[in-house]
Each structure stands twice: as C-alpha cells, then as structure tokens.
Amino acid sequence: MEIKRVLNNNVAIIESEGQEKIVMGKGIYFSKHAGDEIDESKVNKTFVSSTPKTFDMYIHLFSEIPYEYIDLSQEIINYAKTTLGNKLDEKINIDLTDHMYGSIKRFKDGITVKNALLWDIEKFYPYEFEVGEYALKKIEEKFDVALPKDEAGFIALHFVNAELSEGNIENIYDITKVMQEVMNIIKYSFHREFNTESVYYYRFMTHLRFFAQRLIKKKTFDDTGDQDLYDLIKLKYKEASACTEKIAVYCKKTYKYDLSSEEQMYLTIHIERLITKG
Structure with a gap:
C-alpha cells in the first residue's frame, strides 16, 4: 500500500x-x-x-482532530447502525466526530450548553436518544469526562439528521425554500458569498435545516434559556445579532413564526461562526 x-x-x-x-x-x-x-x-x-466535497471535509477534519476522538466516533456510529437499523448519511462521520470533540473541549473549559429540545428529542426519537446516552457512557469511559444529559440529545439529533438525509424528511421543498431565504438575508446583510466547501458552512447548514424544519412545523424552542447569556452574546456578536433580528422579523412577517430568545441565541452563534470562519 x-x-x-x-x-x-x-x-x-x-x-x-x-x-x-x-x-x-x-x-x-x-x-x-x-x-x-x-x-x-x-x-x-x-x-x-x-x-469530492465530502472527501475534502474528511481531510480537513481528520487532519485536525486527535485520533482517539475519531476512533471513538466510529465505535458509536457502528453501534448506531446496529441499533437504528437504518442507513445513515456518510456525513455522520464528520458531524459526530466534530461535535464530540467540540463538546468535550468546551466542557473542559467550563462551558456547557443547555439543550432546549431535550424533552422532545427523548420523547420523539427514543432510539436515537439511546444512542446518545450510549455515546456519553463511552466518552466518560475513554476520556473521564461526564457530559450532561443535554449532550445525549444533541448527539441524537445528529443521527436523526443522518437518517433524514436519506430522503425521509417531509416538506423538503418548503424546508429548502426557508433555508434559501434565510441564507439570502445573511448574504445581503454582510454583502458577501460564503465558502460552501468549508466545514463551518456545512455546520451552519445543518443547524439551518433543523431551524427550517421547526418553522414549517410551527414548533419553536421553549424560552427556558439563560437571558443573561443571550444578552452577553448579543453584546459580543453585534453584527451577527443584528442579522438574527432581521431573520426574526422576516419569519414573523412571512410565516407568522416567533423566534424565542433561545432560538435567536443559537442562530446568532452559528451566524458568527459562519461570517468569521466560513
């Protein structure tokens, strides 16, 4: 070889x-x-x-993340394939590895993110959530890091997305339309195009897909987040926050959809990453 x-x-x-x-x-x-x-x-x-696009993403991610995380990610994915019995989009290899590495790093830095959809995820996606709990168990065994239950929900959503990517998602046209509209607002707000080949663009599009899905189904985050944290994020990421406000106004006017403070917070964080790194 x-x-x-x-x-x-x-x-x-x-x-x-x-x-x-x-x-x-x-x-x-x-x-x-x-x-x-x-x-x-x-x-x-x-x-x-x-x-070729996905292959380049593999190269970018796997050249930066320590081998131990990739190895554990594959163990979890293999378990999920057995447990879920569904074909998973190959990008789960990227999504899970990237998320797991980032979550552990943030946790060690004293940062935890509340999962506002935790109850819904556990209720509506019990098998994927079980995979998330399995992942937390393996992470603790390998890295001696006890991530909160919220992370089981986040991991479960990555597997839901990997299953939906195979074409099972309903209202795909409407969801795609919403994603395009939001991206247009962002592009016009910053007067720029984004590198669609970057990992950061892909991360944002994953978040945006779930956002659009919730909008079409008229399901929003419950406002149970930390308002002080959101106020801090708005102050720190002023341009991204202003863009999020434009999106909120547009969604209210066009779809009669109200973005909760927590939903705006997550959107602001993702937009900030996109405009600074994408």
Whole structure:
C-alpha cells in the first residue's frame, strides 16, 4: 500500500483502484512520506467518499482532530447502525466526530450548553436518544469526562439528521425554500458569498435545516434559556445579532413564526461562526 499524502502520524491518503481513500492507524505514519509503503494490516479504518466535497471535509477534519476522538466516533456510529437499523448519511462521520470533540473541549473549559429540545428529542426519537446516552457512557469511559444529559440529545439529533438525509424528511421543498431565504438575508446583510466547501458552512447548514424544519412545523424552542447569556452574546456578536433580528422579523412577517430568545441565541452563534470562519 503506497502513501499518496501523509496528513499526520495517524492519517494518510492512498490511491487504490483509481480512487482516493483516507486510511488510519494509531501512529503508523510516523516518519512516513508520500511514496512510502505501509503495511495494510496496520490500517484499522478506511474512509471512501461518494463526493469530492465530502472527501475534502474528511481531510480537513481528520487532519485536525486527535485520533482517539475519531476512533471513538466510529465505535458509536457502528453501534448506531446496529441499533437504528437504518442507513445513515456518510456525513455522520464528520458531524459526530466534530461535535464530540467540540463538546468535550468546551466542557473542559467550563462551558456547557443547555439543550432546549431535550424533552422532545427523548420523547420523539427514543432510539436515537439511546444512542446518545450510549455515546456519553463511552466518552466518560475513554476520556473521564461526564457530559450532561443535554449532550445525549444533541448527539441524537445528529443521527436523526443522518437518517433524514436519506430522503425521509417531509416538506423538503418548503424546508429548502426557508433555508434559501434565510441564507439570502445573511448574504445581503454582510454583502458577501460564503465558502460552501468549508466545514463551518456545512455546520451552519445543518443547524439551518433543523431551524427550517421547526418553522414549517410551527414548533419553536421553549424560552427556558439563560437571558443573561443571550444578552452577553448579543453584546459580543453585534453584527451577527443584528442579522438574527432581521431573520426574526422576516419569519414573523412571512410565516407568522416567533423566534424565542433561545432560538435567536443559537442562530446568532452559528451566524458568527459562519461570517468569521466560513
């Protein structure tokens, strides 16, 4: 097996049967370079993407996140495939790894995020929520980090999204229309286009898809969040907050949909990430 490109000590790209693949193994690429041979028996994970865009996202994410997180993410995904019995969109590999890494890092920094949909997630998606609870258990075993139950809900939503991505979602046209309208407001607010290939753009679109789904179904967050936290976010991210207010006015006028303070807070955070990193 010949290496085409080394990303770090644990991750490399090879070409096999005319197709690029990402191959992983703990520390097996140390001191290795393009053109070197690697023992195929030492490779324990291989990723092949159906699209160049997703493959590039794999490269970006897996070259930055420690191997231990990727390894645990795959263990959780394999468990989910067995438990849920549904085909999952391949981007779950990106979503779950990225979310898990970020959640653990924030928790260690003393930051926790309340999941306003926790009760609904547990009620309407019991099997996905069980996967989320399994993930929390494995995270604690591997990293000695006891994430709050809210995170089980967030993880469950990633699997719901991975299932919906296979075309089971209702009102897909209306949801897509709402997403386009919101993105237009953001583009016009900042007079710019965004890099649709970036991980940050993909994260925002994932959030926006759920937002649009709630709007179409007329289901909003309960206002149970921390108003002081939202006020702090508005003060810190003034431009993103102003854009969120435009979106709130538009949704109220066009769809008779009221964004709760908590929903506006999450939207502001995602817009800030998009405009500064996307």
